[in-house]
Amino acid sequence: MKKKEIVILAILVVLLAAALLVMNIIGNQDNRKLVISIDGEEYRTIVLTEQTNMHFTIETPDGYNDVVITNGVVDVVSSDCHNQVCVDTHPASKVFDKIVCLPHKLVLEIVGDGNGTD
């Protein structure tokens, strides 16, 4: 690598790290909602608090996803999708966190109060 390239790369890395940091800070707000959408259509919205404990199954046209919410932390515990990326994804708890199951066109995302992420 040339020196100039290393400098550009370093700047880029710092910018990205800053973006992640900012997202992390904004993400720590209190009024959080879980928005579940299938193929772009909103399917269900759940208000998340520290006391939210639920277990439910989402039936999509392409298969199912089992979701568990423990103390406001959302996790997909099982699915019949082929790549299991949604199951392997870390549980979501902060704004901007999301769990995506592409084979089922399913998106679970956590949004803040009033100012959604899209």
Next chain:
Amino acid sequence: MAMMITLALILSYFETLIPAIPIPGAKIGLPNLVTLLVLSTLGFWDALVILIIRTTVVSMLFTSALSLAYSLSGGILSLVVMYLVMRLLKDRVSIVATSVIGATMHSVGQVLCAMLIVESFSLATLLPILILISIITGLIVGYSAKFTLKHFKMMLSKGTT
């Protein structure tokens, strides 16, 4: 040519054996090593053919049709950008940097494709972490390519393909 496709396929399979990096869905992109080597020796069209055959066969063997659209969009965007970088900037950009650019574009392409599939722009917030990982994997693949390139050129000149 056939040997390169085989090599790309083996690397794809090998990659599925490596346990996931922190973010699910992220991969090292070892097959990109082949794309890089072919692109910098045999040219754009050979690299494109290898890319298309590789992704098609991999999706038939290990995954599904949907993930084909997904890896093709990332792969082609990455290939086109790497080609342009090599072509327009010639010797001013090293192969390692080209690899990093390619890896980044691969992530961008996949996220764009995913946005189309789930019809949601909110996936854009996944980009910072994905690009960060791409830079690391791009460096790994780029340095591998740098060291392999010498031997690869030697092999080509002997006509073993």
